[in-house]
Amino acid sequence: EIVLTQSPGTLSLSPGERATFSCRASQSVNSNFLAWHQQIPGQAPRLLIHGASNRATGIPDRFSGSGSGTDFTLTITRLEPEDFAVYYCQQYGSSPLTFGGGTKVEIK
């Protein structure tokens, strides 16, 4: 089983700031099948990025993903008020699929 470790656990930032999230895998993710999801409390998650760097349909270009192998990054260039949420990485290249523990972005 691939274990995904996300850091930091919580980010305290202000609107307009840049946010960077890390997701480290315990072994290489097949074909870079790494996704990022956003979840606002009380809502269903939403896919942001798939294949490590491909934005999902309708996702603003302030969201970008990068990385390969075992180290992946999600970046939000300028935080908007609606971006304060929890972000999860997920690998879907091998079974069992696994999620990271999440990074919460809170308003500073």
Add this chain to the structure above:
Amino acid sequence: EVKMVQSGGGLVQPGGSLRLSCAASGFTISSFWVNWVRQTPGKGLVWVSRINNDGSIISYADSVKGRFTISRDNAKNTVYLQMDSLRVEDTAVYYCATILPGTWGQGTLVTVSS
């Protein structure tokens, strides 16, 4: 609009059964793999099961293997999760989700309690 609409769920006693449904709208689900994911209140996301396009490749988390069955009816544009021998620890919000076309269902609460 591309979306997935879930139904089923509710309150069941330990040892009981429930079936969740996930109906695709705005796209043809037969082209895509579908996952079920669950989340207990205040906790993270946990993958439960997935099925490929035609139902020939299926996998489960160890925690539900032998008790849950995923299936699909492409003619009805729907994926199912049959949950048997339910345990208290299966209590969670269950979501269906696809990586492509990148859709999550709205979630449905399953509560296992006597």
